Amino acid sequence: MPEGSPTPWSYFLIRLLFKFVLKIFYGTIVVENAHLIPKRGEPCIVSANHSNSLTDALILVASIPWKSRNLLRLTAKSTQFGKKTFTSWLIESAGTVPLQRRKDYPDGRVDNSQVMKYLIEALELGDAVCLFPEGMSRYHPTIAPLKTGVARLVSDVLSRNRDKPDFEISVVTCSITYMHRQHFRSDVLVTFHAPMKFTPRTNPELLSPVDYSNIRSLTAKMHQQISAGTLDAPSWRLVRNAKLAAKIYAPVGTEMSLGDYVRLVRTFLDAFKVAESSVNGGSGGNTSAPQQILSGSDGEAQIREGDGASRERREEEDKKIVRLSDDLKDYQDQLSRLGIKDDRIRKPLPRIIMLYRLIVRLIWAMTLFTISLPGLLLWIPIFITTFIAVRKFKRTGPIWDTFDEIAQYKLVYGLISGLCVWFSITLLTLPFAIFTFFGIPVLMWMSLRWMEDSVSAFRAFVSLWRLLWVGKKRLVEMQKVRKDLYGRVRELAVETLGLPEDPEKHFVEAGHGKEKGRVRGRWAFGAKYFSVRRRRKRDWNETLRLYDKVDYPEDY
Template sequence: MPVVYFLIRSLFKFVLTVFYGSIVVENQHYIPPNGHPCVLCCNHGNSLTDPLVLVTSIPKTRHQLRLTAKDTLFGKRTFSSWLIEASGALPMKRAKDHGGKAVDNSHVMEKLKSALEGGDMICLFPEGLSRYHPQLAPLKTGAARIVSDVLTRNRHNPDFEISLLTCSITYMHREHFRSDVLVTFHPPMKLRARDHPKLLAPVDYDAIRQLTTSMQSQISMGTIDAPSWDVVKVSKTAAKLYAPLGTLMSLGDYVRVVRTFVSAFAATQRGHKEHAPSVLTEDVQLKYATDQAPEEDQPTDAETDDENLDLASALRNLLTQLGLTDERVREPLSRIVILYRVAIRTFWLVCLSTISLPGLILWIPIFIATRRAVNRVKNSGPAWNTWDEITQAKLVHGLGAGLLVWTSCLLVFPPLALFTAVWVPCLMWATLRWLEDAMAAYRALRALFSLLWIGKSPLARAIQMRSKLYDRVMQLAASLGLPDDPATHFRVVGKRQKGQVRGTWDSGARYFSLRRRRKRDWNETLRPYDIVDYPDVDT
């Protein structure tokens, strides 16, 4: 691994660890060993953040991951441009960036093919663009054609094998501070010239398209791929009812449960009566049974699913309007208990806010810098074309502001520079932990106050609507192959993963651990309110 690449990778890992609450990587064992030619293909919904996540998710035993980026990002006097060039990325021209004219990428393609023949691993984003959208764009055939060309050039070598590895990146809330990320690698497609003659020149383009379709299917099934944000919203509502707060489940299990409901509601929205993919247990890990036909005795009733879709949307809107969360409606509290919990949350919020004040002074310049950068991004165009760059802007400007704060602290106290160099980052990290807990306490306090203020009639309506929807969600979950008892099932099959804490002692002992997830809900971020909506991608 080149020294510069190693340093850049370490920088990426540090920045991402601070920005995201946890990055859970699944199935690293599918990554081919070093020296084995590999084409890594992934969905692309978060601009430059996607390659950063991939670079840090590949184990160190695998040498440099060769990336590509649009050529308009190269040659600029910006920090992000320097990062791209220093990481060894290759410039790829896009017709849309050059007035719609034909572009020539033959030189870059030749470098990629040569890298594969040398046993390297290259990374491509077959969607061809990054955008803020709930659904994957149709994959382009470039990756399959590169594999075809490399196999053709090595057709007389019976031992030459190239792996086509797909990966799915799922951001809970891609642009929000302290959100969570799931990176899932899928079983690689191992290709040899003698086993796939249709991929050799003269190429059968049906084979190229079939290979691309297989890639699209794998990537789609590993992430929340929905036709609209509305489907994502109601699917998360259904998942929260099916596996309520307190269910010990990994991020991967949660994403697959949401994906299952997405499949059902998306089919309903399209007006189809197809059966959604099931989530089954296999080798103590949930996998999609995509190769099995639906059972005839479990048909999906389109009219019932459509009613479920409307009811889930209505419940979500009602809870948002009342300022309540699902757990407050699921287990109604007496007024005495509410007042007791208000007192506890208030005390906890005051304590956390007080001890956070010294470190918060150091964080304020960073928050201001990132806020200004985000406003510039949002004002530069429609959401679908610009919001994928928000995370990138926050990472770059946050890192710059953080380094400036750290350097300023060293200059203010020169005699204590060695002590300050370590003490300042530790204080900022501890403050971040306290702020996460303070925000959680504030959100709980808001919900408790809402319970005190709303009348009995609206609350009774919400409880009744939730009860009705819960029964329907459990029926739908059973028809989709989800476990009947999620609380027990996910606690048993779930492996100990990064971000999971089990037991009181484990929670207290690792309070400030870099690997500890401070959240009870995978949808939480460092915000004073629960995020339930997404921007209109057409604006």
């Protein structure tokens, strides 16, 4: 069996660099089903959705265990190569292969024959190759129609090895879900799906000359797997509504893993998509009933059909779901205008308790900010550099052509400025460099950790303060609206989608709740705010901002 290409030292260093900068920028990167990735030496194509430009490739490189694969051959648009930029150097140093795109050339003529030949040879050596079959990075929440390049590559490899009937190549699809792709200290879910295995003996339909319908069929299967593991929606509005529905059904504090949370949101999202498509006269795929996505024992998304019903009953049910979606939007709009959280409406507090909590939250926020201040002074140059770079980049094009690259710019400029700060302080303290060289990163990391909790406490303070100024009459009205929404969401969840009646109990018993706290072990859990590893969050949508991130730019 082939052993795969040797790992160049540059790739090893680049991978460490990727893991380091990603752990700083994103709060948590949860990887599911990494054990499904074929072992080193087994030809493998990793295909994922592509919504975050270069960051998607970095995520995959950092997520695949080193013991499984020593090298992941990346691909990127050819326009990223040959530039005197740090990004271009990163791409080339990682052994990335340039792919030409028609949209990048005025005459639309491209020639990727040599690239495909190189990828085929790499697969025959037992390498893992990474391809993004959407063919482009996109900001819109809908997964673009997949190109047939992966399926054609499989066909070419099998055809070249038709004299080896047991030669096996695998296609591993992967779903990458960013809670907020470009925001500092957000969270990421990476879900690998069961590999599709192909051999010349078992898949003669893929041997040349191949019927193109078989290529399209394989591409469609890949699209279905990738879409089933992430939030694939026709609009940001539906994503927003589905997240609110999930929060109402399983309120803040429910102990669930990030994977369970994404699948829960996806369950409501599918229901809203199917219903809206049916009401608007679209095909919407299977409109016989909303689909349910539950967490299986192996972490894979499982799809189960709802009960059949008459056409009239289905149409009425779809209209109810669409009305619920619209009412969720109106409710979230009210919360956003008032600057308060749904959790504050769910659990109304007496004014004396709110005043007490205001004082506690403010003191705690000030305490954490004070102890983090020395390290935050070192972060200021990084934040300023990144802010200026991103602001200039946004001016270079429309939202749909720039928003998918914001995280990439933040990562690169944050890394460069961070390294400059680190080495500058080390040089300025040369007599004590042996201490500052190691002490500065530790100080900056712990300051960031404490700053996150300080911001979280201050965000709670602001929410309570605004809640005090909302009139009692308005609060009573919103509580009535929320109570009505809760009943309708619960009816949809339990009776239509078949979700558990007690989500808190269900997710705890599922055994994934420990991931919610981000820290493991008794000592780490007890340390909470002072854990060196990760901070605890109560809401997977949380980022390092003074306000909750619940809104999205207009749909494009």
